Amino acid sequence: MVSGMAVSLRSVFRNRAHRRLFRAAQADLADLKGDERWALLVDLGVSGIASADVEGYLGESVVDGILKDYLLVDADRDANVILHVIPDGQDPYPESELRLAADLAEHRGPREEARAAELLHDLALEWKAAQQ
Secondary structure, X not given: OHHHHHHHHHHHOOOOOEEEEEEXXXXXXXXXXXXXXXXXXXXXXXXXXXXXXXXXXXXXXXXXXHHHHOOOEEOOOOOOEEEEEEOOOOOOOOOOHHHHHHHHHHHOOHHHHHHHHHHHXXXXXXXXXHHO
């Protein structure tokens, strides 16, 4: 069931941003995380999952600058930087637990998928309570 929920999340929210995986030098990660060009940094810590990776949403006009400034290289495996590229000016919905659940589901790990399912369950309970 958890895996099915994660698959559904990935499917329904696949067009919210173009997800790109990169590798950066470990020494550059703190500076990259502190860069002011991010539209939103994803904090998996709020979901209860710690990660040393840098993940966030960037407007499409700043992506090339980030890639060059931090010498990011494409990585299918062992990526430590995840960019969600959005059109300039698009709101990445920083407070959305649904967005966070979709981000977690895209990691495809058992912990992340389980936490994404928990977030969906919590949101459903909140919605149900609000309807009463």
